[in-house]
Structures are given as structure tokens and as C-alpha cells.
Amino acid sequence: MSTTFPSPMPLSRSPQFAGNSAQLSTHGPSPCALPPPTLPNQRTVFLDLDHTLICAISCPPSLLPPQNYDFLVKNDHNRVRYVRKRPYVDEFLKYLSQKNFEIVVFTAAEESYASVILDKLDPKGLISHRLYRKSCKRLDGRSVKDLSDLGRDLKNVVIIDDQPTSYRLQPENAIPIRPFIDELQDHELKKLMDNFFDDYEQYEDLKDAIKHYLEVEKQNRRGRLIGTRFDTGSHLPVEVKAFFLCISFQQFPCSISIFTKIARSPKRCSGFTIMIFVCTS
Numbered sequence: 001m002s003t004t005f006p007s008p009m010p011l012s013r014s015p016q017f018a019g020n021s022a023q024l025s026t027h028g029p030s031p032c033a034l035p036p037p038t039l040p041n042q043r044t045v046f047l048d049l050d051h052t053l054i055c056a057i058s059c060p061p062s063l064l065p066p067q068n069y070d071f072l073v074k075n076d077h078n079r080v081r082y083v084r085k086r087p088y089v090d091e092f093l094k095y096l097s098q099k100n101f102e103i104v105v106f107t108a109a110e111e112s113y114a115s116v117i118l119d120k121l122d123p124k125g126l127i128s129h130r131l132y133r134k135s136c137k138r139l140d141g142r143s144v145k146d147l148s149d150l151g152r153d154l155k156n157v158v159i160i161d162d163q164p165t166s167y168r169l170q171p172e173n174a175i176p177i178r179p180f181i182d183e184l185q186d187h188e189l190k191k192l193m194d195n196f197f198d199d200y201e202q203y204e205d206l207k208d209a210i211k212h213y214l215e216v217e218k219q220n221r222r223g224r225l226i227g228t229r230f231d232t233g234s235h236l237p238v239e240v241k242a243f244f245l246c247i248s249f250q251q252f253p254c255s256i257s258i259f260t261k262i263a264r265s266p267k268r269c270s271g272f273t274i275m276i277f278v279c280t281s
């Protein structure tokens with residue numbers, strides 16, 4: 001059994017790409033933009049497929065299939081792939097649709113591989129367009145997804161992808177996402193619904209919303225890291241532990257100086273030095 005890592009590409013129902021340069025090249029013939037959005041100033045979300053919305057596993061007949069999967073697909077060569085949906089993916093697509101987002105799946109995978117998966121993943125047709133490998137460009141030997149060539153104003157565009165090289169041409173439009181394999185406790189899509197897509201409307205330019213979201217996420221990660229390290233500490237005075245726990249929920253930059261002062265206290269240094277290092281790294 002082996003996990004497939006499809007490579008990037010454009011849409012069955014949508015056009016091809018244009019645009020060639022010395023460095024950039026397209027997989028396919030000539031490209032073109034997506035059809036115009038159905039609503040004026042509609043926001044568009046580009047979603048990667050593999051390891052962002054699903055994880056597909058190819059399993060040879062000689063091996064037992066995986067125990068947990070949501071559906072299976074067969075390609076033209078009768079090859080079977082077992083597909084695991086990322087937790088909350090159904091709710092995520094429905095939520096975006098209700099928010100009047102134009103949903104475009106932009107995958108670097110071949111159409112023959114991805115289209116059968118998308119047919120099962122999206123039986124209600126919430127996804128407006130599908131872009132496959134042919135819609136990707138080549139840059140330094142890698143597939144990239146150029147959002148500037150698709151007929152959408154970049155202020156109305158966000159891409160969610162687990163592969164940073166995919167959005168290297170427009171990183172300010174991207175929300176990175178942790179690659180999904182099969183973790184049942186994965187909450188990445190729920191987090192996006194709760195913390196980004198529930199709050200983006202106040203921004204005229206989605207790039208500003210993305211920047212704000214990523215800054216908050218960065219601070220939250222630091223806060224969680226402090227809390228985790230703190231909980232594993234064993235020899236810290238109880239009152240200091242409680243103090244640490246409180247400030248870990250506050251603005252992180254304000255906490256640094258407080259940590260430093262505590263760390264300088266002679267009998268309380270042992271665990272704090274490590275925590276300060278983690279916080280500032």
C-alpha cells in the first residue's frame with residue numbers, strides 16, 4: 001500500500017491557461033481564465049485537493065485495503081484508490097457555499113485521477129470549477145498555481161494549500177494548511193470556518209484578512225506552546241505555574257519581559273530558561 005502524492009494541474013469544466021515566460025511554462029497548450037464569477041465582487045476560494053481536502057491511498061490487490069476510508073474510486077486502469085475525507089470537509093464546502101464563495105478546486109493532479117474523486121466528494125455540485133495539472137505552471141522544475149492568470153481580482157482571492165511551492169507566486173493570498181493524512185482529530189477546516197471565514201467580510205481586500213488571520217494564528221501557537229511546556233514542568237512553584245498559565249493567554253510580546261524577570265529569580269530558574277528559549281525561537 002502506498003500513499004499517492006499527485007502532482008499539480010486545471011479544470012474539466014473550465015478553460016486552460018495562458019502566459020508563458022522564460023521561467024514560467026504551462027503544462028498544457030494554451031491557458032485561459034475562469035468564466036466570470038456569477039456575482040459581482042464575489043470572493044473566490046481556491047482549494048487544493050490532496051492532503052488539503054482528502055488523502056487518497058493506492059492499494060495493490062495483493063494487500064488488504066485500509067480499515068478506515070470514506071469511499072473508493074477506480075481509474076481507467078481499474079486501479080483502486082481509497083479516499084479519506086478530511087474531518088469537516090462536507091461542512092466546510094457547505095459553509096463556503098452559504099457564504100456565497102465561489103469554490104474552485106485547484107489541484108496539481110491529473111484530471112483522470114482527481115475528477116473521479118471530486119465527483120464523489122462533491123455530489124451536490126458546490127464546487128464551481130475544477131482546475132487540474134494543465135492549469136499549473138512550471139517554475140524551477142516545480143508546479144505552481146498562478147492565481148493572477150485566472151480572471152479574478154487578487155483582492156477577492158484566497159488559496160488554501162498544504163504545499164507552499166504551489167502558491168509561491170502569490171504568497172500573500174495563501175493560507176497554509178497542515179497536510180492531512182488520516183488524523184481523526186484534525187480540526188484545520190473547522191478552525192478556518194470559525195476563525196477566518198467567519199470574519200473576513202470586514203476586509204475589502206482578502207489579503208488583509210489573510211495577513212491578520214495568520215498573525216493571530218502565530219500568536220496563538222506561541223501561547224499554546226508556552227502552556228504546553230508549562231504543563232510538563234514538574235519542579236516549578238505552584239504560584240508561578242498559575243502565573244505562567246495566565247499570561248500565556250495574554251498578548252505574547254508583553255509576556256517576554258515578565259518571563260525574564262522570573263527567570264532571574266535564583267531558586268526558580270530551572271524550568272524557566274527553557275521556556276524562554278521556546279518562546280523566542
Ligand SMILES: [Mg+2]
Nearest residue numbers: 048050051162
Ligand atoms: Mg496538496
